[in-house]
Amino acid sequence: MTDSAVPRSRLIAAFAAIYIVWGSTYLAIRFVLETMPPFSTAGVRFLIAGAFLYGWSRSRGVARPTRIQWRNTALVGGLLLLGGNGGVMWSEQYVPSGIAALLVAILPFWMVLIDWARPGGKPPTRGVAIGLVVGLVGLVVLIGPDALNPSATTEAATTSGNGVRLSAAIVLMLASLSWAIGSIFSQHSDLPHSANLSTGMEMLAGGALLFTLGVIAGEPMRFDPGGVSARSLGGFLYLITFGSLVGFTAYIWLLKHAAPARVATYAYVNPVVAVFLGWALAGERLSVRTAIAAAIIIGAVAIITTARSASLPPEPA
Secondary structure, eight states, X not given: OOGGGSXXXXXXXXXXXIIIIHHHHHHHHHHHHTTSOHHHHHHHHHHHHHHHHHHHHHHTTOOOOOHHHHHHHHHHHIIIIIIIIHHHHHHTTTSOHHHHHHHHTTHHHHHHHHHHHSTTOOOOOHHHHHHHHHHXXXXXXXXXXXXXXXXXXXXXXXXXXXXXXXXXXXXXXXXXXXXXXXXXXXXXXXXXXOHHHHHHHHHHHHHHHHHHXXXXXXXXXXXXXXXXXXXXXXXXXXXXXXXXXXXXXXXXXXXXXXXXXXXXXXXXXXXXXXXXXXXXXXXXXXXXXXXXXHHHHHHHXXXXXXXXXXXXXXXXX
């Protein structure tokens, strides 16, 4: 089913969720990491949200998933949540939330290239290619020549709003690649027809992997529950409800109803939201250059989303 076969209002609501809600999760992650560990916290977040969605879906009579579907959702959950979200969680210990969102914004390029390279894939249309180039220009303007600073110290990279530790930048690029692979794989594999059930299963699998990684890293032994701040706890609850139950569910639904290049445009809007919220609520840098870049990025989104033949339509679930 393509985006032309579903109500326009549902598409608008789903895109709004991944554009705005997910843009705000970068700041929520920063707040969480102030007093909570990255991997085990993310694991608990997705285990809670996944258990809720799975139980709710099954209680409404959704068919029990098959063994193949459990295998596929485990693969998708590992790629999206362990590789994708886990990489963001780790990296935000060393980079500002807005800059993390900027570096993740390479996602549309991975999505288009992977969808092109897969068997039966087609190259992007001229409109999509132009939109991607314009989006890249916007990102270059927004990041600027001083954003990638391999010599930045951990403290500077965390607080300056410009400096980026090179290792964190590489992890964020790989996280985007993992997310893109998982997204494309989910569109062309046997998953439950119910988007809520699929999402719950992926969260359960990805959450278990993240929590296991946290245990291996020794996070539970170093974690002090009494030291958790109200801001970290609020960010954690926000990530469960809005980031997972609202945003991630909308994303999985869109993967079944919209072309990959259009879904991936959220990676252009998220940095704008993240940079603004980082400035407004966490004192991160906001400049005239940021406003100019934001206008370019939104223009790129408009070009891509209005290209009628943006990409090969995804197959039915």
